[in-house]
Amino acid sequence: MSVFLYFFFTLKVLPVIGFGLYCFAFSFIVIQFRVERFIYKRVKKIYDDLTLLESTSFSRGPITTNMATLTEEIDKFARNKKLEIETLKVREQYRKEFLGNVSHELKTPLFTIQGYILTLLDGAMDNKIIREKYLKRASEGVERLSFIVNDLDMITKLEVGDLRLEMEDFDIVELVKNVFDTVEMRAHKKKITLTLDMNYNAPIMVRADKERIQQVLANLVINSIKYGSEKGTTEVSIENLIKNKVIVRVTDNGEGLDAKHLPRLFERFYRVDQSGSRKVGGSGLGLSIVKHIIEAHNEKIYVESEYDVGSEFSFTLEKAE
Structure with a gap:
């Protein structure tokens, strides 16, 4: 300000105005550059953090310092992640139910077969009527296991597209x-x-x-x-x-x-x-x-x-x- 007042009173007005505009432009450019660098570093850190979450749209896209665009991208990212989390929760629940059902379906005939065979080994084999009866029931249990395994194999092939249609x-x-x-x-x-x-x-x-x-x-x-x-x-x-x-x-x-x-x-x-x-x-x-x-x-x-x-x-x- 002192320099400006000195030149204002001792020199002509136009050089003083030119000098003032030059100082303003120089200060604006320096401040703008520093502010942009500051914002860029902060925004880049956000992009880097999001890239760690394997967001392909962020890792491939250019980095922008436009706050409206950035806010829109972050909102979109958050919505997608929320949907992914909800989907994963549904799949996890489905996986638990599926494993529980598979366990139940396989356990029932296995225990049935095991029970009849152990009874026969414990002495019931000497009785012809009981032996034939229990072996027949054990055979039915094996047949049910075979149906379950074949159906699982069939549905797996259908899901992965490995089953060709004639x-x-x-x-x-x-x-x-x-x-x-x-x-x-x-x-x-x-x-x-x-x-x-x-x-x-x-x-x-x-x-x-x-x-x-x-x-x-x-x-x-x-x-x-x-x-x-x-x-x-x-x-x-x-x-x-x-x-x-x-x-x-x-x-x-x-x-x-x-x-x-x-x-x-x-x-x-x-x-x-x-x-x-x-x-x-x-x-x-x-x-x-x-x-x-x-x-x-x-x-x-x-x-x-x-x-x-x-x-x-x-x-x-x-x-x-």
């Missing part, structure tokens, strides 16, 4: 009748009638993996028999959906399901009956396999159910050209 043209009506023939004895035990909704005089040709679709139909029909009412009915219908699609419906008048079970019905090992003693057996993987097979065909599966009324499972298939 696409071919075939008559879906004939396939339904074949499935009815294979499960006829099961239905007879509960006096359940297996029927088509009408007489199909002409074949309905579809394009899919015949063996896998037969597995889908068998699973759905067997489920309808398991949970169907005595002297009930399981009906299969095949309808045109759109120009190049048909929809296959499997309907029963069994016990039905509450709406709360429907969202999780296709999960592995999910059971409506959560009690330790279940009314019906099975690996608990059937519906999950059905869903994966249908999705492997790029098709859709649907379920509708009402408690004490019945259930309907339906899936789409592509028509043969």
